[in-house]
Amino acid sequence: MAKTYSFEALGLLHCDMDESFVNILNLASCALDAPLAHIAVLEKQAGLQFISASIGSLFAPNERCEIAIEDTICQYVQETCDTVVIPDLLADPRTRDNEMIQQNGLRSYIGSPIHTMTGKVIGSLCCMAKTPRDWSDKDIQMLESLSKCVDDIVIARTLALEDQAARKQLKDIAAARGAYIAHVGHEIRTPLTGILGSIGILKGVPLDEKPARLVKILDKSAHKLLEFVNDVLDLARLDAGPSDIAEEVARIGDFMKDQLKEFSIQAGEKGLTLRLEDRLQNACYRFDATALARIVQNIVSNAVKFTNVGSIDVTLDQDSYGQVVIDVSDTGIGIAPEYHSKIFEEFEQADEAAARRFGGTGLGMAIVKRTVDRLNGTITIDSARGVGTKISVSLPLSTAGADCDAA
Numbered sequence: 001m002a003k004t005y006s007f008e009a010l011g012l013l014h015c016d017m018d019e020s021f022v023n024i025l026n027l028a029s030c031a032l033d034a035p036l037a038h039i040a041v042l043e044k045q046a047g048l049q050f051i052s053a054s055i056g057s058l059f060a061p062n063e064r065c066e067i068a069i070e071d072t073i074c075q076y077v078q079e080t081c082d083t084v085v086i087p088d089l090l091a092d093p094r095t096r097d098n099e100m101i102q103q104n105g106l107r108s109y110i111g112s113p114i115h116t117m118t119g120k121v122i123g124s125l126c127c128m129a130k131t132p133r134d135w136s137d138k139d140i141q142m143l144e145s146l147s148k149c150v151d152d153i154v155i156a157r158t159l160a161l162e163d164q165a166a167r168k169q170l171k172d173i174a175a176a177r178g179a180y181i182a183h184v185g186h187e188i189r190t191p192l193t194g195i196l197g198s199i200g201i202l203k204g205v206p207l208d209e210k211p212a213r214l215v216k217i218l219d220k221s222a223h224k225l226l227e228f229v230n231d232v233l234d235l236a237r238l239d240a241g242p243s244d245i246a247e248e249v250a251r252i253g254d255f256m257k258d259q260l261k262e263f264s265i266q267a268g269e270k271g272l273t274l275r276l277e278d279r280l281q282n283a284c285y286r287f288d289a290t291a292l293a294r295i296v297q298n299i300v301s302n303a304v305k306f307t308n309v310g311s312i313d314v315t316l317d318q319d320s321y322g323q324v325v326i327d328v329s330d331t332g333i334g335i336a337p338e339y340h341s342k343i344f345e346e347f348e349q350a351d352e353a354a355a356r357r358f359g360g361t362g363l364g365m366a367i368v369k370r371t372v373d374r375l376n377g378t379i380t381i382d383s384a385r386g387v388g389t390k391i392s393v394s395l396p397l398s399t400a401g402a403d404c405d406a407a
Helices: 019-032 075-080 099-104 137-203 209-239 252-269 289-305 352-358 364-374
Strands: 036-043 048-055 066-068 084-086 108-115 121-129 247-251 273-278 284-288 311-318 324-330 378-383 389-395
Touching (some): 019 048, 019 121, 019 137, 075 084, 075 108, 121 137, 209 364, 289 311, 289 324, 289 364, 289 389, 364 389
Parallel strands (some): 273 311
Antiparallel strands (some): 036 048, 036 121, 108 121, 247 284, 311 324, 324 389, 378 389
8 A cells, every 4th residue: 555645745735836737727627617726635634725726816826825624615525525516605505604705706616536546535626617507417527537637646646756765765775785795795805815815825835635636626715705705895885876986097008908917827827818909009098997997807807717719809999989999809608699688687697507617606797787887888798609709898988188197
């Protein structure tokens, strides 16, 4: 069941006339040939009727209008929960002694109920005239149809408020989850760093075959765990919401060479060729080095991991829109088209067989996609099973002149 919102939250107490309501009132006035029309809501606890919108001379525009409920005609609509028709207000015992009716020369009235999302009557859509009138069945049908349009607006606004509240709740939950994950990640990484350091010392000590093999297994397992913790921490930072982009000025070709250095040994051990082609002629740009490093390292790491024979080529270029384009092409196992969008989702990988064979957290490309989005860039994939993969990242980076040393 939807939450009940105040008239103010639903926009039913506007001093400035609500255009949506005014349009309905104009239609009601024309269709029923009634010079006066208004939408009213009744606040029982306060004992007041508020005018949400009106046309005609009865209520002044752009003013908050409050009337005691006992002096209104709309009270009878709320009491009966049905359309109220009064052909002659001065002849009807409910309204003949009403001072407001007498002072304004009102003689006939028709009002249909408007409701909350839960079906409770909160007011009415009314038309009035200054002459007695027998309202027809067609008039009643038209007004009831228009009152349902008001209901639809109230429902739409209620749903919008529900959606806004739900979004805020989810945002708060995500922030809390991110903070907790970051805390747990740091708590794990601290002792893990000590474990890796101890393993490093053991690797430098002469050991028999079996202990050496166990140390190697420990080293591999600890590094995999550290990779997972680092990915989770990266994701937690992204979950925490937009952060300031810390721009620096550098030759992007030099930056890329530094990023590829740590993968050259891994590529060499597998007999792979790792090449960089800088078509930007080592131009200077302003960019977030931390974010760009996260993007490049994840993509190149995957290229090395999933390529057993051949090469990995990284190309820096510029597209027709002046964006910097980073292409990473490999001759690896490739990705079937049906998995292209899936790899950008959290904890997803190309397929289960590849996941079992190569391992990984399933977070790397999700982190890349979210980081690229934060930088207002785009990322695409061109791949087929068995023929390699090409990942292209386009980023709207600002140039910083030809000489980085002067920046």
